[in-house]
Amino acid sequence: MKIDILTLFPEMFETFLSTSIIGRAVEKEHVTIRTHNIRDFAANKHKQVDDYPYGGGAGMVMMVQPLSDAIKYVLDNYHEKKPKTIYLSPQGIVLTQGLAQQLAKEDSLILICGHYEGIDQRVIDMYVDMEISIGDYVLTGGEIPAMVLVDCVTRLIPGVLGSSESILEESHSNSLLEYPQYTRPAVYDGIAVPEVLLSGNHKEIEKWRKIQSLKKTLQSRPDLFLKKCTATTLTEEEKKLLKELENIIEL
Numbered sequence: 001m002k003i004d005i006l007t008l009f010p011e012m013f014e015t016f017l018s019t020s021i022i023g024r025a026v027e028k029e030h031v032t033i034r035t036h037n038i039r040d041f042a043a044n045k046h047k048q049v050d051d052y053p054y055g056g057g058a059g060m061v062m063m064v065q066p067l068s069d070a071i072k073y074v075l076d077n078y079h080e081k082k083p084k085t086i087y088l089s090p091q092g093i094v095l096t097q098g099l100a101q102q103l104a105k106e107d108s109l110i111l112i113c114g115h116y117e118g119i120d121q122r123v124i125d126m127y128v129d130m131e132i133s134i135g136d137y138v139l140t141g142g143e144i145p146a147m148v149l150v151d152c153v154t155r156l157i158p159g160v161l162g163s164s165e166s167i168l169e170e171s172h173s174n175s176l177l178e179y180p181q182y183t184r185p186a187v188y189d190g191i192a193v194p195e196v197l198l199s200g201n202h203k204e205i206e207k208w209r210k211i212q213s214l215k216k217t218l219q220s221r222p223d224l225f226l227k228k229c230t231a232t233t234l235t236e237e238e239k240k241l242l243k244e245l246e247n248i249i250e251l
């Protein structure tokens, strides 16, 4: 996958793109990520990229010319087909694991990071295919949302994570949260790891994990649980395990 990020602060991405799993994915060329400084495309002599909003009001708006020229530069120099172009915005649809899974299938993406009061609407009208929010709150800029999107999409690209199974069992991958995890030592400060995990009985371990996953989702994210039930995506096995869970906790 190829990702072009348009930003006023490319330096914010340096550590992110060279560290940990994302750093390795870049190094192994599972993903090519380029950052472009929007200010480099400002045509005026002061390299100004923002201006007062028409109609008045607080704050500044990112101007159409530098952004439009930055997008044209990326399209002309790096892509034969227009990549899905995303504006990170608190007004967008909220990013979910499902959306990340869809985006991971794209060949290329352009991400636009806004600042100030946002970007001139004409950029959205001319180029943007999708506005994506990382949650119902407002940040100062689109760089952190772009990193969030790049991170959750990149780790879904085949080959990036060691084990593809770990993706299947992760929280949100099947509308459930993941079961609790433990590692050595078996007892710490008097608190022991659940016995079943030390038993070596893989069938029992799998069953325990599925029950814990249902329990955790019910307790922490009843909204997710309800969505899974109303979408009738509960498997027959999950329905059976739920019956057992009813005996353990009060529903």
Ligand SMILES: C[S@@+](CC[C@H](N)C(=O)[O-])C[C@H]1O[C@@H](n2cnc3c(N)ncnc32)[C@H](O)[C@@H]1O
Pocket (backbone or CB within 6 Å): 087, 088, 089, 090, 091, 112, 113, 114, 115, 116, 117, 118, 119, 132, 133, 134, 135, 136, 137, 138, 139, 140, 141, 142, 143, 145
């Ligand atoms: C201060 S915000 C602008 C908010 C805008 N005035 C509004 O009310 O919708 C500046 C930039 O941060 C980014 N941003 C802020 N919150 C975000 C969120 N929850 N998700 C994605 N991007 C966000 C966007 O790129 C936005 O253009």
